[in-house]
Amino acid sequence: MNHWLVKSEPDAFSWDQQVANGVEPWTGVRNHMAKANLMAMRKGDRAFFYHSNIGKEIVGVVEVAREAYPDPTAESGSPWVCVDMKAVGPVPKPVTLAAIKAEPALAEVALVRMSRLSVMPISAEHWKMLARMGGWKGK
Numbered sequence: 436m437n438h439w440l441v442k443s444e445p446d447a448f449s450w451d452q453q454v455a456n457g458v459e460p461w462t463g464v465r466n467h468m469a470k471a472n473l474m475a476m477r478k479g480d481r482a483f484f485y486h487s488n489i490g491k492e493i494v495g496v497v498e499v500a501r502e503a504y505p506d507p508t509a510e511s512g513s514p515w516v517c518v519d520m521k522a523v524g525p526v527p528k529p530v531t532l533a534a535i536k537a538e539p540a541l542a543e544v545a546l547v548r549m550s551r552l553s554v555m556p557i558s559a560e561h562w563k564m565l566a567r568m569g570g571w572k573g574k
Contacts, residue, residue: 436574438562439472439482440546441497441520442553450484450494454522458500461554462508462517469554474503476518481574483526483557483565485546491532493569496523526569540564 441461443449453459464470476482476499484495501519509515535541541564542548545555557565566573 437475437477437480438557438559439476439480440485440493440544440555440557441482442485442487444488445486445490446488450486450522450525453484453495453497453520454525456522458519458521460507460517461520462506464506464517464553465509465515466551466553468549469552470514470516472554472556473516473518475556476502478502481523481562482520483530483562484520484522487553490529492529493526493565494529495525496571496573497521498523523573524571526566526571528568528570530565530569534568535565538564538568 478499480499482497483493484497485493497520499518500521503516503518506515506517544561
């Protein structure tokens with residue numbers, strides 16, 4: 436299983452909306468690197484759900500329920516894709532961007548290095564560390 440971090444502005448689509456909807460298409464990605472990351476996701480992969488812009492913190496965990504398919508919010512024939520994400524659960528203690536930046540062992544996390552990227556891989560080592568920081572006991 437691979438691990439990821441997906442970002443959403445909570446005033447556009449929040450963790451609470453993800454939970455209420457259960458399974459939701461992760462649409463609207465319009466960056467080629469983020470698109471490549473969506474295409475690399477496999478059913479069952481887990482991702483941290485990160486509130487960007489407002490909050491700037493990891494608030495939950497989602498799971499890929501359906502692999503990449505054409506994004507219905509994009510123009511017909513465009514190269515953009517989406518995946519379906521299923522809410523798994525909230526992190527007991529949200530992990531702030533400030534806390535992530537304060538941890539030297541997380542300096543190479545894409546969230547720190549490429550802050551504008553909306554879909555990014557998280558190494559197994561960094562996943563374990565971030566999960567521990569947030570009190571997440573699942574995989």
